[in-house]
Amino acid sequence: MLLATLIHRASLPGPQVTPQQALDLLEVHYGLGGTLQSLGSQQDLNYRLDSPQGRFVLKICRGDYATLELQAQHAALKHLGTHPELHVPRVIPAKNGADLLSLEIDGQALHVRLLDYIEGQPLTHLKHLGPELAAGFGRLCGQMDLALADFQHPGLTRTLQWDARHAHSLINHLLPVIADEQQRSLIAEVAEQAERRVQRLAEQLPVQAIHLDITDDNVVWQRDAQRHWQVQGVIDFGDLIRTWRITDLSVTCAALLHHAEGDPLCILPAVRAYHAVNPLQQAELLALWPLIVARAAVLVLSGEQQVSIDPGNQYSRDNLSHEWEIFRVATSVPFELMEAAILGAVGQSLPAIASEGFAPLLPGLVGREFALIDLGVLSPHFEAGNWEQPEIDTQLLQQAAAAHGLAASRYGQYRLSRTCPDSAVEPDTFPLHVQLQVPSGTAVEAPFAGVLHRAADGSLRLDGPQLSVRLWGVTPSVHAGAALVKGQVLGAVDGGLKVQLCRGAQLDPPLFCTPSRAVAWQALCPSPAALLGLACDAEPELDPQALLARRDASFARMQKHYYVDPPRIERGWRNHLIDMQGRSYLDMLNNVAVLGHGHPRMAAEAARQWSLLNTNSRFHYAAIAEFSERLLELAPEGFDRVFLVNSGSEANDLAIRLAWAYSGGRDMLSVLEAYHGWTVGADAVSTSIADNPQALSSRPDWVHPVTAPNTYRGEFRGQDSTPDYVRSVEHNLAKLAEQKRQLAGFICEPVYGNAGGIALPPGYLQQVYALVRAQGGVCIADEVQVGYGRMGKFFWGFEEQGVVPDIITMAKGMGNGQPLGAVITRREIAEALEAEGYFFSSAGGSPVSCRIGMAVLDVMQEEKLWENAQRVGDHFKQRLEALIDRYPLVGAVHGSGFYLGLELIRNRQTLEPATEETALLCDRLRELGIFMQPTGDYLNILKIKPPMVTTRQSVDFFVDMLAKVLDEGL
Structure with missing residues (x-):
C-alpha cells in the first residue's frame, strides 16, 4: 500500500489550467484582477498575480491531494507567523472566507489557494554560491526546524515521495526509468550503501515537523546596498511533513551541490550554521551525507520520470540538469570522507585509533x-x-x-x-x-x-x-x-x-x-x-585568526590589510605569492616588485653588500655615485642632480620643499582625485577621497586643487576636453596672481595612476606646464607608480604627453621592495634648498639600497622587462577591451603596459560607479587564486599593476577568471 501511494503521488502530472481560466477564478472567488506570470513547479501550477491590490501567488494543485495536508500547511504558516526571525507568506481568504477552495475545471478536481507574494528572487540560477550564502541556507533551515519543533497537526502524517524514510523503496521502483545500464547500476549501488548507513542510525534520529524543501528554489533573497544577498522569506510548504529532523538539512545541502563546482565540501558552512542555531546529535551528523546521496538519487529518478509523463513541463526539464549535477557531486567522494568532514565542521571527530599494539614496520x-x-x-x-x-x-x-x-x-x-x-x-x-x-x-x-x-x-x-x-x-x-x-x-x-x-x-x-x-x-x-617509531609529524601551524588578532592588537589599526580574512603570505616567486598551505596567488596589484618576488639577484646583492657595509649616505662609498649616474642616464637632458630617499611619500615631500625653495612661494597646484603619499607635505597635495574621505575639506590653504582631467568620467569628457580642463588651471593661477601670491609649483601624475592609469587629455601637460612656468612655478612629475618602464611604450609617464618636467619623483619598483626613492632635478633647483640648510636621509642612498637599485636596472635590461611590459601589456589590454562588448558592467579599460585600470559601471550613459560590485569581484577573484584590489575615488576600478615579469599565460588566466566572475553575476 505504501509503495502504491508513493508511485501514485510520484506519477501525477501537473494540473492544466489556462491563464484565462485562472483570471476568471480570481475574479469570481477573490474579486481580484490583473496580469499573470507563470511560476515553475514540478507537480503544481503556480501563477503570480500583479493586481491593483498588490502581488499574490495563486496555487493550484490536483484534487488527489488530501485537504488535511493543505490545512496543515496553512496552520504551519500561521504558527511560523509568530516567529519574527522567519518570514513566510500569509494565506489570503476567498470572498466566502475560506482559505482553501476545492473546484472542478474542465473535469479536473482541483484545490485552489491564494498567498502573499514575497518580493525577491530564488537563487536557483546563481552560478556561484559562496560560503556566506551556503551558511545562510543552513542557518535558515536550523531556524525553521527550531520554530517547527513544537508544531503538531494531523495533516503532517502522510506518505510523500520526498520523505527520506521511503527513499530506498522509491528508488528501487523508479530505477527502470533510467535507460543507461551503467547509470542505473551506479544509482542502485550508492542508494544501497546510503540505505545501510541510515538504517544503522534510524532509531536514534529525532522526528518532528519539517519544511522539507528549503532549497535555492524556495528561499527568496534580495541584495542589500552592498550587493550582499539577504533572506526575504521562505515559500512553498507543499512538502511539509513529520519525519526525521535531519532530513530537512539533507534537502538543503543537496540543493547546494548544483552550485558546488564539483566540491561537495561546499555544504560545510551550511552544516556549521545549522548546528550553531539548532544543535545536531551525532547520529544526525553521521546520517546526513547518506541522506544527501539518497536525496540525489531520488531527485534524478523523479526528475526523469516527471519529464517522461509530463514532457511539456519546462520547469521539470530545466531542473533535471541540476539534479544530475547534484547526483554527480554527491557520488564523487567516499561516504567516509564526508562523514569525517561533517563531524569536523562542528568540532567532533571519529573515534581515536589505538596504536599501542603496533609492531615496528621497519x-x-x-x-x-x-x-x-x-x-x-x-x-x-x-x-x-x-x-x-x-x-x-x-x-x-x-x-x-x-x-x-x-x-x-x-x-x-x-x-x-x-x-x-x-x-x-x-x-x-x-x-x-x-x-x-x-x-x-x-x-x-x-x-x-x-x-x-x-x-x-x-x-x-x-x-x-x-x-x-x-x-x-x-x-x-x-x-x-x-x-x-x-x-x-x-x-x-x-x-x-x-x-x-x-x-x-x-x-x-x-x-x-x-x-x-x-x-x-x-x-x-x-x-x-x-x-x-619516528616523530615525523609536521609542526602545528599558527592559527591564522590568532595571528591576525595579534597583528590587530599591536600594529596600529589604520594600517589596513587586504581582505577581511586574509591568507597568510610568507613566500613569493616571480609574479605569484604563496600562502602557508602552498597555494599560489597571481599577484596583479604589486607594483613594488617589478622584477617579481624572490628574485635571486636581489637576494645575492643584498647579502653581499650587507656582508661588506651598510651605512648612511654621508659616508663616502662608490655605490651612491654609480647609482646616481645610472639614474641621470635615464632622465631627460639637463637633469643633473639626484636625491635618494626611502619612499615615494618622502620623494614627493622633498619635491615640494624644492619647489618652495626655488620659487620663493608656497602655493601648490595639485589635481583632484590624486594620491601622492602620507608625509605632511605629500598628504597635503593628495586629494583622493578613497584614501582620505576628508581630503577635500582638510587641505591647507597653500594647496589649490584643479579639476581632475579625467576624460572618461570627469566634468568634461573625450579627447577634445583639454581646453576645458586647462581653464581650471588658468582660473586658479589667476586667483593667486590677483592675491599677489607666488606660485611654488604644480604636482601631477603624468598618467592618472590612482584613478586606474587614465591617460591625460592630449596636450594637457604641455599647456599646464607652460602656464605654471610663466608664473614662476616648477613642474613636478610624480612617477612613483607609473614610471620606470611600467607603461611599456614609455619609460617615463611624462613622455606620453611630450613634456619634460622640472622635478621627477620615483620610488616603488626602484628597489623591487627595498625601501628606495629618488628625486631627480636640475642643479639650480637642487641647490636652492641649500640656503635653508643641508639635507640627508639616514637610510636613503645606503650602500645596500644603491646596489639593489643598480641590480634592478640591470635585471630589467637583461630580462627585457620593458619590452615584456609592452608586448604582454598590449595583449593584456586587448583581452580586457574585448570584455566591454560582452559585459555591461565593464565600462572602460585605461592605461597601457602593466599599469591598467578596468572601470566597472552600472549604466553606460550615467557611468554610475559599480563600487559594491567591484568589491565583490575582488573577493571572488581571491577565491580563484588572484589578488586584485579596487582604486579610484569611487573604488570601482581594478588597479592592475603586476610585476613586470608577468607572462602571457598569467594574463590569460586573469582575464579568463575575470570573465568567469562576470558570468556568475555580481
Whole structure:
C-alpha cells in the first residue's frame, strides 16, 4: 500500500489550467484582477498575480491531494507567523472566507489557494554560491526546524515521495526509468550503501515537523546596498511533513551541490550554521551525507520520470540538469570522507585509533636517527624556484640520505613543490603519507595482523581488522592474499619508501589532498608515525585568526590589510605569492616588485653588500655615485642632480620643499582625485577621497586643487576636453596672481595612476606646464607608480604627453621592495634648498639600497622587462577591451603596459560607479587564486599593476577568471 501511494503521488502530472481560466477564478472567488506570470513547479501550477491590490501567488494543485495536508500547511504558516526571525507568506481568504477552495475545471478536481507574494528572487540560477550564502541556507533551515519543533497537526502524517524514510523503496521502483545500464547500476549501488548507513542510525534520529524543501528554489533573497544577498522569506510548504529532523538539512545541502563546482565540501558552512542555531546529535551528523546521496538519487529518478509523463513541463526539464549535477557531486567522494568532514565542521571527530599494539614496520631501523627534511613553504632547501623541478622532494630526500644515512619527510607538512601557479583550484599540497629514504633491502614487517594485497600500481596493502597500511617501494616476500601475523616479514624496501595508514580497506585515499579536505582526510589517514617509531609529524601551524588578532592588537589599526580574512603570505616567486598551505596567488596589484618576488639577484646583492657595509649616505662609498649616474642616464637632458630617499611619500615631500625653495612661494597646484603619499607635505597635495574621505575639506590653504582631467568620467569628457580642463588651471593661477601670491609649483601624475592609469587629455601637460612656468612655478612629475618602464611604450609617464618636467619623483619598483626613492632635478633647483640648510636621509642612498637599485636596472635590461611590459601589456589590454562588448558592467579599460585600470559601471550613459560590485569581484577573484584590489575615488576600478615579469599565460588566466566572475553575476 505504501509503495502504491508513493508511485501514485510520484506519477501525477501537473494540473492544466489556462491563464484565462485562472483570471476568471480570481475574479469570481477573490474579486481580484490583473496580469499573470507563470511560476515553475514540478507537480503544481503556480501563477503570480500583479493586481491593483498588490502581488499574490495563486496555487493550484490536483484534487488527489488530501485537504488535511493543505490545512496543515496553512496552520504551519500561521504558527511560523509568530516567529519574527522567519518570514513566510500569509494565506489570503476567498470572498466566502475560506482559505482553501476545492473546484472542478474542465473535469479536473482541483484545490485552489491564494498567498502573499514575497518580493525577491530564488537563487536557483546563481552560478556561484559562496560560503556566506551556503551558511545562510543552513542557518535558515536550523531556524525553521527550531520554530517547527513544537508544531503538531494531523495533516503532517502522510506518505510523500520526498520523505527520506521511503527513499530506498522509491528508488528501487523508479530505477527502470533510467535507460543507461551503467547509470542505473551506479544509482542502485550508492542508494544501497546510503540505505545501510541510515538504517544503522534510524532509531536514534529525532522526528518532528519539517519544511522539507528549503532549497535555492524556495528561499527568496534580495541584495542589500552592498550587493550582499539577504533572506526575504521562505515559500512553498507543499512538502511539509513529520519525519526525521535531519532530513530537512539533507534537502538543503543537496540543493547546494548544483552550485558546488564539483566540491561537495561546499555544504560545510551550511552544516556549521545549522548546528550553531539548532544543535545536531551525532547520529544526525553521521546520517546526513547518506541522506544527501539518497536525496540525489531520488531527485534524478523523479526528475526523469516527471519529464517522461509530463514532457511539456519546462520547469521539470530545466531542473533535471541540476539534479544530475547534484547526483554527480554527491557520488564523487567516499561516504567516509564526508562523514569525517561533517563531524569536523562542528568540532567532533571519529573515534581515536589505538596504536599501542603496533609492531615496528621497519624493525631493523628502530633507534636509528632520521634526517627529517623540511619540504614546506618556508623550507631553506627551496630557492630561486627550484621547487618547480620534477621530483625535487625525492631528490632532496636522496641527498639527505646520502649525507646522513636515513631521511624522511614530515606527515602533514604542506608541500611547496605541489603548488600550482595560474590555477583557480586549490593544489593538493597536504601529504597523507610519509616518504622515507632507507637502504635497499631493509626488511619490512607487518605492524598488525592482516591480509596482504597488491594493487595495480605495484603498491602493497595490508588490511587489518580496523586499519590498512599502504606501502610503495616494497618488494613482497609473500604472495598476495596471504594472511600475516603481527611482526611477520612481508618484503624488503627497494629504493624509496612511502607509507600511508588508513581506516579500512574500502577506502582508496590519495597520497596528497587539498588544504580544504585535509582535516577530513587526516581523520581517515592518520599519521603512520607510530608504525615507524619516528616523530615525523609536521609542526602545528599558527592559527591564522590568532595571528591576525595579534597583528590587530599591536600594529596600529589604520594600517589596513587586504581582505577581511586574509591568507597568510610568507613566500613569493616571480609574479605569484604563496600562502602557508602552498597555494599560489597571481599577484596583479604589486607594483613594488617589478622584477617579481624572490628574485635571486636581489637576494645575492643584498647579502653581499650587507656582508661588506651598510651605512648612511654621508659616508663616502662608490655605490651612491654609480647609482646616481645610472639614474641621470635615464632622465631627460639637463637633469643633473639626484636625491635618494626611502619612499615615494618622502620623494614627493622633498619635491615640494624644492619647489618652495626655488620659487620663493608656497602655493601648490595639485589635481583632484590624486594620491601622492602620507608625509605632511605629500598628504597635503593628495586629494583622493578613497584614501582620505576628508581630503577635500582638510587641505591647507597653500594647496589649490584643479579639476581632475579625467576624460572618461570627469566634468568634461573625450579627447577634445583639454581646453576645458586647462581653464581650471588658468582660473586658479589667476586667483593667486590677483592675491599677489607666488606660485611654488604644480604636482601631477603624468598618467592618472590612482584613478586606474587614465591617460591625460592630449596636450594637457604641455599647456599646464607652460602656464605654471610663466608664473614662476616648477613642474613636478610624480612617477612613483607609473614610471620606470611600467607603461611599456614609455619609460617615463611624462613622455606620453611630450613634456619634460622640472622635478621627477620615483620610488616603488626602484628597489623591487627595498625601501628606495629618488628625486631627480636640475642643479639650480637642487641647490636652492641649500640656503635653508643641508639635507640627508639616514637610510636613503645606503650602500645596500644603491646596489639593489643598480641590480634592478640591470635585471630589467637583461630580462627585457620593458619590452615584456609592452608586448604582454598590449595583449593584456586587448583581452580586457574585448570584455566591454560582452559585459555591461565593464565600462572602460585605461592605461597601457602593466599599469591598467578596468572601470566597472552600472549604466553606460550615467557611468554610475559599480563600487559594491567591484568589491565583490575582488573577493571572488581571491577565491580563484588572484589578488586584485579596487582604486579610484569611487573604488570601482581594478588597479592592475603586476610585476613586470608577468607572462602571457598569467594574463590569460586573469582575464579568463575575470570573465568567469562576470558570468556568475555580481
